[in-house]
Amino acid sequence: MAESEKNKAKLHFAYDFYKIMKESDVTFAYEGEITHEITKAFSSLAESHIALNNESNALQKRVFHVMVESLQNISKHSSERKFKDSMFAGQGIFLVTKDDQEYNITTGNVVLNEKIPALKEHIEKINSGNKKTLKELYKKKIKFGKLSDKGGAGLGFIDMVRKTGEQLIYTFLDLNDKKTYFVLTSTIFRTK
Amino acid sequence: MRIIKIEGTDDTPQVTLDANPENPFMEISGRSLPEDVVAFYDPILEWLDEYAENPLEKTVLNIKLEYFNTASSKLLLDILLKLEDLSEADHDVLVRWHYPDDDEDMEEAGEEYEDIVEVPFEQVSYSID
Numbered sequence: 572m573a574e575s576e577k578n579k580a581k582l583h584f585a586y587d588f589y590k591i592m593k594e595s596d597v598t599f600a601y602e603g604e605i606t607h608e609i610t611k612a613f614s615s616l617a618e619s620h621i622a623l624n625n626e627s628n629a630l631q632k633r634v635f636h637v638m639v640e641s642l643q644n645i646s647k648h649s650s651e652r653k654f655k656d657s658m659f660a661g662q663g664i665f666l667v668t669k670d671d672q673e674y675n676i677t678t679g680n681v682v683l684n685e686k687i688p689a690l691k692e693h694i695e696k697i698n699s700g701n702k703k704t705l706k707e708l709y710k711k712k713i714k715f716g717k718l719s720d721k722g723g724a725g726l727g728f729i730d731m732v733r734k735t736g737e738q739l740i741y742t743f744l745d746l747n748d749k750k751t752y753f754v755l756t757s758t759i760f761r762t763k
Numbered sequence: 764m765r766i767i768k769i770e771g772t773d774d775t776p777q778v779t780l781d782a783n784p785e786n787p788f789m790e791i792s793g794r795s796l797p798e799d800v801v802a803f804y805d806p807i808l809e810w811l812d813e814y815a816e817n818p819l820e821k822t823v824l825n826i827k828l829e830y831f832n833t834a835s836s837k838l839l840l841d842i843l844l845k846l847e848d849l850s851e852a853d854h855d856v857l858v859r860w861h862y863p864d865d866d867e868d869m870e871e872a873g874e875e876y877e878d879i880v881e882v883p884f885e886q887v888s889y890s891i892d
Contacts, residue, residue: 607798611774628865632830636868639796639832710879713840718801726833734868 599667605649606660610642617667630761633734634674637757640727641665641678647721649680650750673761679754687743687751694755697728698738705733731757764817767810775803776828780810787819791842792827792861795835804838811845818854822846827861827889828869836872843880850882857883864888 592600598620601613617638621631642665649661663680682690700708709729716725732739737758744752764782771777771793781788797803814822824846831839843858850856860873870886877884 607774611796615773628863629867632866632868635830636832643796643832643834706875710875713837714879716837718834718837724833724837726836730833 596668596670597666598669599665601665602663604660604662605642605645605665607646610639610646613642613665614638626761630759633759634676636734637676637731637759638667640731641676641755641757643723644727644755645678645680647719647723648682650683650686651681671761674759675756676759677754677756679752681746681750682753684749684751687753690753691743693725694728694739694741697732700732702733702736705729709733735759764814765810767806774798776831778807780807780814782814782819784819787823788825789823790825790827791839792825794829795831795839797835800834800838804835804841808838808841808845811842815845815849815852818849821855821857822849823857823859825859825861826873829863829866840876840879843876843882846882847880857885859885859887861887861889863891865891 591597599613599617601609614635618631618635621634626634645661645663645665647661649663651662652660661680663678666675666677666679668675668677697705697708709726712726712729713724718724728739735757737760740756740758742754744754746752766783767778767780769775769778774794774796776791776793776795779788779790791807795803824842826839846856846858858876860876862869862873870888873884873886877886
């Protein structure tokens with residue numbers, strides 16, 4: 572009896588999960604390690620999915636851009652790693668939601684508390700910029716910025732905001748005195 | 764001088780660097796989002812350093828990328844800065860920036876590079892169909 576109750580719960584969980592995804596317009600959800608192979612696979616999956624929906628080339632390319640940069644952010648910057656020395660395989664969540672107006676690309680990953688002030692300042696600076704100042708910031712960063720040991724150019728967020736024309740939506744959720752959960756959403760309007 | 768010829772993949776561009784005087788051709792085309800950008804672009808930068816010791820009368824680099832990530836954009840700039848050095852040493856240099864005619868973002872990316880580096884640029888639009 573207990574066993575069948577357990578099985579029933581498993582099946583109901585799948586249905587509840589499906590309902591939550593539908594209600595929140597989630598078209599894609601993943602939790603786990605983000606490797607380079609996964610980044611490529613998800614991005615091309617999205618690309619072909621969007622192409623099938625008859626979206627414009629420009630929109631296709633923008634979604635692709637944001638997806639690659641978001642996934643690479645997790646793989647390079649998540650502080651959660653299965654293997655300590657894996658340079659390009661951080662853990663995180665990755666969600667794509669879609670409704671009549673927009674696509675939303677959301678990532679979530681653990682960051683060390685000590686990294687938060689700089690991260691926050693970086694995002695706020697980008698969010699407060701306009702088309703012109705972001706262009707200048709991009710030029711300055713690409714010219715004078717240094718590539719990190721993981722091959723990050725520090726240009727990902729700027730590129731996401733420039734390509735979408737929308738501010739980044741983000742929050743930090745306390746985990747403990749060392750770590751925080753960082754959630755970031757980038758919105759791409761379908762009509763732009 | 765040795766020739767570099769790298770076949771393109773779904774995450775790395777096709778690269779041809781051939782400086783034979785009869786029929787020189789230099790082009791980077793396709794997609795660029797390598798797992799390790801530095802490892803991919805280092806041999807190209809090294810080749811350009813060697814090339815700069817004894818360049819052709821006219822250097823033309825074709826860039827015909829359909830997509831590149833931000834990490835690659837930094838390395839592309841490094842390539843263009845090598846060409847800037849050549850140009851500043853009074854050599855004849857031209858960058859031909861090819862973009863799909865419906866891709867404003869790629870067109871703008873070319874214009875931005877043109878603003879950043881002191882190298883003659885030519886914007887070339889092409890149709891995908």
